[in-house]
Amino acid sequence: xxxxxxxxxDLLSIANNRLFLIIQMFVSSGLNNVASLLPxxxxxxxxxMVTENNFNxxxxxxxxxxxxxxxxxxxxxxxxxxxxKVADYYHLEVQKMLxxxxxxxxxxxxxxxxxxxxxxxxxxxxxxxxxVDCVVKASMSIVKLLIIFxxxxxxxxxxxxxxxxxxxxxxxxMNDNSRKCSKYYEGTRxxxxxxxxxxxxxxTNLKQVKTLNLMPMLNKNLDKTRKxxxxxxxxxxxxxxxxYCLMPFIVxxxxxxxxxxxxxLVINQKMTLDKLVLLISYFEMTMxxxxxxxxxxLNLSNYGVRVKRIKTILDYTPQKGIDFGDLDNDYINGSxxxxxxxxxxxxxxxxxxxxxxxxxNEINAIVGHSGSGKTTIVNLLYRLGRxxxxxxxxxxxxxxxxxxxxxxxxxxxxxxxxxxFDMSIKENLALVDSNFxxxxxxxxxxxxxxxxxxxxxxxxxxxxxxxxxxxxxKKQLLVIARALLSKAEILIFDEVTSNIDxxxxxxxxxxxxxxxxxxxxxxxxxxxxxxxxxxxxxxxxNGHVSCKGLNEQVYKRxxxxxxxxxxxxxxxxxxxx
Numbered sequence: 157x158x159x160x161x162x163x164x165x166d167l168l169s170i171a172n173n174r175l176f177l178i179i180q181m182f183v184s185s186g187l188n189n190v191a192s193l194l195p196x197x198x199x200x201x202x203x204x205m206v207t208e209n210n211f212n213x214x215x216x217x218x219x220x221x222x223x224x225x226x227x228x229x230x231x232x233x234x235x236x237x238x239x240x241k242v243a244d245y246y247h248l249e250v251q252k253m254l255x256x257x258x259x260x261x262x263x264x265x266x267x268x269x270x271x272x273x274x275x276x277x278x279x280x281x282x283x284x285x286x287x288v289d290c291v292v293k294a295s296m297s298i299v300k301l302l303i304i305f306x307x308x309x310x311x312x313x314x315x316x317x318x319x320x321x322x323x324x325x326x327x328x329x330m331n332d333n334s335r336k337c338s339k340y341y342e343g344t345r346x347x348x349x350x351x352x353x354x355x356x357x358x359x360t361n362l363k364q365v366k367t368l369n370l371m372p373m374l375n376k377n378l379d380k381t382r383k384x385x386x387x388x389x390x391x392x393x394x395x396x397x398x399x400y401c402l403m404p405f406i407v408x409x410x411x412x413x414x415x416x417x418x419x420x421l422v423i424n425q426k427m428t429l430d431k432l433v434l435l436i437s438y439f440e441m442t443m444x445x446x447x448x449x450x451x452x453x454l455n456l457s458n459y460g461v462r463v464k465r466i467k468t469i470l471d472y473t474p475q476k477g478i479d480f481g482d483l484d485n486d487y488i489n490g491s492x493x494x495x496x497x498x499x500x501x502x503x504x505x506x507x508x509x510x511x512x513x514x515x516x517n518e519i520n521a522i523v524g525h526s527g528s529g530k531t532t533i534v535n536l537l538y539r540l541g542r543x544x545x546x547x548x549x550x551x552x553x554x555x556x557x558x559x560x561x562x563x564x565x566x567x568x569x570x571x572x573x574x575x576x577f578d579m580s581i582k583e584n585l586a587l588v589d590s591n592f593x594x595x596x597x598x599x600x601x602x603x604x605x606x607x608x609x610x611x612x613x614x615x616x617x618x619x620x621x622x623x624x625x626x627x628x629x630k631k632q633l634l635v636i637a638r639a640l641l642s643k644a645e646i647l648i649f650d651e652v653t654s655n656i657d658x659x660x661x662x663x664x665x666x667x668x669x670x671x672x673x674x675x676x677x678x679x680x681x682x683x684x685x686x687x688x689x690x691x692x693x694x695x696x697x698n699g700h701v702s703c704k705g706l707n708e709q710v711y712k713r714x715x716x717x718x719x720x721x722x723x724x725x726x727x728x729x730x731x732x733x
Contacts, residue, residue, distance in 0.1 A: 163460035164291045166467050174245045177238050178288055184235035185292045189300040191231055194224035196437035204430040243285035250281050257470055264472055271353025276469060280462040287459045290452040297449035304438050311431060319439060322410040323446060329403050330450040336395045338457030343388030345461060350381050481557035488566045489551050490516035490645040490676035497546035499532060506532050508699045519668055519677045521687055523720055524696030530680045534650050568639045569648030574631035581608055582615040589641035598637040602667045629660025636667060646676045653683055665689050684721045693717060
């Protein structure tokens with residue numbers, strides 16, 4: 157019983173703002189269980205009237221039937237109402253909590269697989285309300301059984317003892333079985349997570365899986381996990397078979413013995429017929445009540461696994477992040493400066509005394525071979541790490557001094573792989589700015605407005621639906637428009653043309669040329685055609701700045717830069733640091 161209590165306690169610790177509704181579930185279920193004990197009284201009364209040949213007296217008990225069932229269904233309706241309200245709260249609120257936890261703690265994926273997180277956010281939370289429901293029903297079943305036992309005691313102590321022994325035997329056997337079923341259930345969930353995780357990775361890299369013919373080997377590796385899942389599932393089903401096919405047989409033998417004894421009491425005139433009907437009704441009710449309670453305890457064991465999975469994610473405590481300051485100066489000009497910046501990862505030096513200055517109203521390109529430190533610079537500007545020494549300044553102020561709102565509204569950017577949600581174009585843009593006029597202006601500025609207007613539903617077109625599949629180039633332009641809506645002064649473009657065709661590369665280069673008139677543009681690129689539009693260039697080499705300055709000057713002085721510019725496009729692979 158302690159494990160069941162702990163499950164309920166864990167649930168309340170996750171979200172306890174609906175305690176009043178939970179109390180309503182207990183009260184309504186309790187009254188409903190009490191109401192279910194009343195109809196047998198009316199049945200026994202009718203039998204008594206029949207044995208006394210009193211037909212008119214039957215109508216009184218018929219009226220009682222109507223009253224009793226009105227109470228029964230009324231309390232049941234109340235219970236359903238409270239259940240619905242609690243379900244709505246737990247599903248939506250806990251899902252929101254999980255989403256925020258994952259979104260704000262990128263390191264969480266080092267502890268939990270994506271498969272587990274997806275399953276928990278989508279599947280496990282659906283059963284939280286059922287934990288409450290199971291606790292309520294199991295608790296009220298116990299109360300109901302105690303009331304029935306008192307009734308048996310009132311009529312015959314020996315019969316009450318026989319019923320108690322049968323109930324305790326049944327409860328002990330079934331409770332032990334519940335623990336075993338729960339153990340195997342936890343095992344099946346564990347291996348399901350692993351399979352889902354592989355599926356997510358496969359879908360993310362489906363082209364490579366198909367072109368490299370990886371499916372046979374993937375299936376071979378997955379077969380080991382599938383086999384272990386099968387072992388756990390068979391163990392659970394084996395215990396379920398014992399639970400529903402063998403254990404009830406023991407109870408039915410005891411039931412036959414009890415009925416024989418009751419018949420003996422009636423034949424020997426130690427019990428009237430109406431009392432026999434009443435006690436048989438209540439005994440049948442104890443069996444139904446026991447089955448219901450045990451089913452709820454079994455489900456509670458299974459749901460306990462789900463609650464534990466949710467609570468483990470919500471209780472995840474990452475390493476202390478980078479604190480924001482309290483500087484609320486929102487008048488950012490857009491100059492960026494690195495002063496002798498050193499950055500280490502696990503005692504490995506990534507940047508060593510890096511110094512350069514980036515100017516507003518210019519396209520500032522950061523170039524270099526793979527592993528030179530370009531992406532690390534971008535990550536530091538996004539505040540994804542803290543430098544070991546040196547300074548990173550925006551308008552001569554440390555980036556760590558700015559408040560979160562000011563910093564996030566002034567530093568924005570676009571990543572290598574364009575990412576849009578499966579919602580309408582307007583809704584995607586509204587994630588940053590809900591003003592439709594501003595959305596249109598941003599799309600016009602990046603040159604995608606006319607294309608959007610040509611779509612069947614214009615800005616209301618849902619990406620992926622209505623046979624509309626945007627190319628990576630179109631998606632990238634849409635993402636740039638979304639970044640513009642942030643009204644950030646500093647825009648970072650990290651390999652934004654690496655996966656798109658020459659036509660869209662040319663369009664994006666024109667967009668950047670336009671954007672520099674009122675923004676600070678920081679661009680990481682490996683494409684020669686993009687390097688040529690840069691005003692200033694910073695060349696990185698093994699964590700150092702090997703050369704910096706105006707584009708033409710750097711081209712003359714840097715062998716690395718000339719090599720990057722002169723390499724053919726086909727020989728340059730996508731760079732991910």
